Amino acid sequence: KNEVEQSPQNLTAQEGEFITINCSYSVGISALHWLQQHPGGGIVSLFMLSSGKKKHGRLIATINIQEKHSSLHITASHPRDSAVYICAVSTLSNTGNQFYFGTGTSLTVIP
Amino acid sequence: DAGVIQSPRHEVTEMGQEVTLRCKPISGHNSLFWYRQTMMRGLELLIYFNNNVPIDDSGMPEDRFSAKMPNASFSTLKIQPSEPRDSAVYFCASSSPGLAITGELFFGEGSRLTVL
Numbered sequence: 001k002n003e004v005e006q007s008p009q010n011l012t013a014q015e016g017e018f019i020t021i022n023c024s025y026s027v028g029i030s031a032l033h034w035l036q037q038h039p040g041g042g043i044v045s046l047f048m049l050s051s052g053k054k055k056h057g058r059l060i061a062t063i064n065i066q067e068k069h070s071s072l073h074i075t076a077s078h079p080r081d082s083a084v085y086i087c088a089v090s091t092l093s094n095t096g097n098q099f100y101f102g103t104g105t106s107l108t109v110i111p
Numbered sequence: 112d113a114g115v116i117q118s119p120r121h122e123v124t125e126m127g128q129e130v131t132l133r134c135k136p137i138s139g140h141n142s143l144f145w146y147r148q149t150m151m152r153g154l155e156l157l158i159y160f161n162n163n164v165p166i167d168d169s170g171m172p173e174d175r176f177s178a179k180m181p182n183a184s185f186s187t188l189k190i191q192p193s194e195p196r197d198s199a200v201y202f203c204a205s206s207s208p209g210l211a212i213t214g215e216l217f218f219g220e221g222s223r224l225t226v227l
Contacts, residue, residue: 044218045218090216098156098167
């Protein structure tokens with residue numbers, strides 16, 4: 001069983017649509033991270049959050065600690081948003097941080 | 112800051128050859144992670160270091176893989192001998208501050224390895 005589950009695995013949207021990607025986790029966490037990976041590119045951190053909601057431009061990330069669930073929303077989607085979005089959680093032990101990753105959601109936004 | 116720096120960006124080698132991947136974490140970060148990414152399995156943690164000490168290497172596939180972190184600014188991942196199934200993108204990531212609170216994770220651009 002994966003510690004982090006994402007849905008959907010693949011998503012195709014028309015430009016301008018509102019997009020939601022979901023992430024559920026099964027471990028106690030210190031923080032949840034949303035990452036973005038463009039085709040052939042590196043991985044960048046979009047958000048790190050441990051409660052509530054964060055917003056950056058057209059991107060919004062929310063987390064519900066009680067339900068162990070997070071969502072990443074993209075408003076007014078654009079073709080340049082096409083990428084793989086990865087949910088990751090970090091746990092803290094007496095030896096340091098450990099990270100667990102979802103398998104990613106591949107988003108394609110069609111003009 | 113230049114971010115996490117990995118080298119080489121691309122490597123093509125023949126089966127049986129030794130491969131060494133290098134990583135320079137962000138200055139001041141004391142946690143360093145090596146990941147492997149494939150289409151089939153996504154991102155897999157291979158090993159991570161905290162304060163240059165290997166903490167968890169349970170993800171290292173087998174004895175052909177080894178990783179070192181001789182100092183806070185440099186780490187290597189070595190595969191010897193390499194096999195075609197090792198073909199993947201290998202990412203290095205660093206985080207701070209480590210033991211106190213969870214820090215944001217910063218990735219290098221990855222090293223794409225192809226073993227023929």
